[in-house]
Amino acid sequence: xVQLVQSGAEVKKxxxxxxxxxxxxxxxxxxxxxxxxxxxxxxxxxxxxxxRPTSGLTNLAQQFQGRVTMVRDxxxxxxxxxxxxxxxxxxxxxxxxxxxxxxxxxxGQGTLVTVSS
Amino acid sequence: xxxxxxxxxxxxxxGQRVTIPCFGSRSNIGSNTVTxxxxxxxxxxxxxxxxxxQRPSGVSDRFSGSKSDTSASLAIxxxxxxxxxxxxxAAWDDSPxxxxxxxxxxxxxx
Numbered sequence: 001x002v003q004l005v006q007s008g009a010e011v012k013k014x015x016x017x018x019x020x021x022x023x024x025x026x027x028x029x030x031x032x033x034x035x036x037x038x039x040x041x042x043x044x045x046x047x048x049x050x051x052r053p054t055s056g057l058t059n060l061a062q063q064f065q066g067r068v069t070m071v072r073d074x075x076x077x078x079x080x081x082x083x084x085x086x087x088x089x090x091x092x093x094x095x096x097x098x099x100x101x102x103x104x105x106x107x108g109q110g111t112l113v114t115v116s117s
Numbered sequence: 118x119x120x121x122x123x124x125x126x127x128x129x130x131x132g133q134r135v136t137i138p139c140f141g142s143r144s145n146i147g148s149n150t151v152t153x154x155x156x157x158x159x160x161x162x163x164x165x166x167x168x169x170x171q172r173p174s175g176v177s178d179r180f181s182g183s184k185s186d187t188s189a190s191l192a193i194x195x196x197x198x199x200x201x202x203x204x205x206x207a208a209w210d211d212s213p214x215x216x217x218x219x220x221x222x223x224x225x226x227x
Contacts (some may be wrong), residue, residue, distance in 0.1 A: 042220040102209050103152045107161040
């Protein structure tokens with residue numbers, strides 16, 4: 001069955017960076033995009049961007065350009081997202097999700113990132 | 118690009134039929150398919166409806182989706198207490214060439 005297993009919760013100070021990993025299994029990793037979506041406490045879903053596993057090409061939502069890096073490792077079927085220059089507003093659950101250039105179907109369990117001084 | 122528009126809340130009594138609308142524009146709902154997600158507290162979203170009106174296996178037929186022009190809707194019939202959750206619509210948007218989500222609708226079963 002399709003599974004996306006993410007790395008554990010993180011606590012970071014303002015100005016720091018955070019790395020979140022997402023290991024895929026149960027399907028051919030290179031056949032689907034990996035999207036990253038975040039959800040601040042009590043808020044809705046916010047799409048951050050996608051990475052195309054075959055080429056490593058990425059497309060980021062405008063508000064994250066310059067601050068987010070998305071990469072993938074096809075040897076381990078793992079995607080990574082790095083968010084830099086963290087502020088308190090970046091406190092959220094970060095999800096990786098499988099999808100196409102059309103929709104998202106399977107989601108990871110989420111990774112809570114807390115920014116605290 | 119602004120999010121798709123959903124009402125922040127909806128409610129109904131057990132057995133009732135509830136409809137949640139989702140409004141977009143030509144660049145998203147008007148030209149791409151709509152997906153609906155259900156999110157229970159503390160869990161990741163789960164696909165309820167894809168390709169506007171298709172249900173994944175395992176999803177109850179009490180859930181149905183429809184789309185017209187630049188709007189879509191999710192209907193839940195025979196409302197049950199377990200349907201209390203947040204519901205999100207989503208569609209691809211040609212700019213930013215990514216996914217646009219609705220703001221979410223919190224469904225309460227009275």
